[in-house]
Amino acid sequence: MIDFLSQWFPMDFSLLPNMVQDTLETLAMAFLGSVFGLIIALPISFLAARNTSPSPILFQFSRIALSFVRSIPEIVFGLILLTTLGLGPFPAVIAIMFHNIGVFGKLISELIEAADPGPQEAMKAVGSKTWVANLFSILPQIWPNVLSQFFYRFEVAIRTSLILGFIGGGGIGQRLFNDFKTFQYSSVSLDVLIIMIMVIIIDFLASSIRKRII
């Protein structure tokens, strides 16, 4: 073990610029995957929440659809999409997005169901359309929680995109995997260090953004 880990040092900084570029690619994959997931899940959540769903059929259908995409792990989506769409970050983004639609849809529809019904009633009483009433009375209430869930899912998506890199999704994950498989341990150590720094920076940024918005 010590023998193995000693091969990790000293770190090899010669490929640092390429690694940073791959890291940014990983960040972009995770970010796009979770942002698109959120954008698509938000309207579906209103269909999948008991109190805002326009019809019971739509409610059941969207619930089942959300469970379905949520039950499939990203790696399975990744394997299917990377095979059919080709290697690279695009299929990885789609894989992350699909899984996140399922996760956000469940979390947000539960937040909608738990929202205070008073403001919705007041909006109805002023004569606004039902969907406008729902949107304006519920969204401000759930927004902080949606945001913190988004940042958490973004963090998860970073880790996921590393794994997807292993199967050819690009980014720092793929580089880490390749360096490992080719015994470039002095590069592996730097890859791992960069990943740690990235996650810490994201966590810091997320909490400061959240603080400012709430």
Added chain:
Amino acid sequence: MIEIKNLSVLYAGNTEESLSDVNLSLQKGDFICVLGKSGAGKSTFIRCINGLQKPTGGEILLDGKTITYAKEEDLRKIRREMGMIFQHFNLIPRLSVLQNVMTGTFGYRNSFKNLFGMFTAEELKRARSVIAEVGLAEMATRRIENLSGGQKQRVGIARALVQQPRVLLGDEPVASLDPGTSDRIFTLLKEMHERLGLLTIINVHDIELAKRYATRIVALKDGKVIFDGLPKDFKEAEYQETYESQSADAYFGAEI
């Protein structure tokens, strides 16, 4: 102005009607306080008027047109002529006073514009003047959470007034406020009622407030109207009947 005919409401699962065979004629200029014990049907009654509650029998008419059987689109038009204030204010959290008041205009605006938060200058001006009228001019940009109960209810009133309503409904608007604040809220309501020539219908628990401000008192018991008349005619016997209480002296005794 509002005609209530044989109104009945039976909630699913109940055997007794929450409102049974209520007949009333409400006129512009009436400041009506609805009295009754908890569960007497006061809230149900108020909520039937703007269609938040569907009756199981009878009908309510506004200027001869049905509210009860109105289509969704017509119901929205009726509702925007009726301002409503609530016990728990029902303001939208995390928004400012001004934003909350602006939501009162949602019934009048096409939804596409609503979505992007664009308001006309006229609406903004109206909202600001209403906020000033309820005495919150300096707080227009404050968040709802930072207001006291009385101030929140003032925002609720402003939201109702920005609709430019003809009818003002209040579902126990002062039940969670202290006596002094309740009194000031009623003073404000009465002032607006007179200035704008509204029909005002308010549920209250506080019989003293009702007697002081109402021009007409309606008492409900077990879903039936047991008194409908001038405040001065609502005496100990009526009080006893409404509240079935042996301790009416506690209130009326103090006056004598």
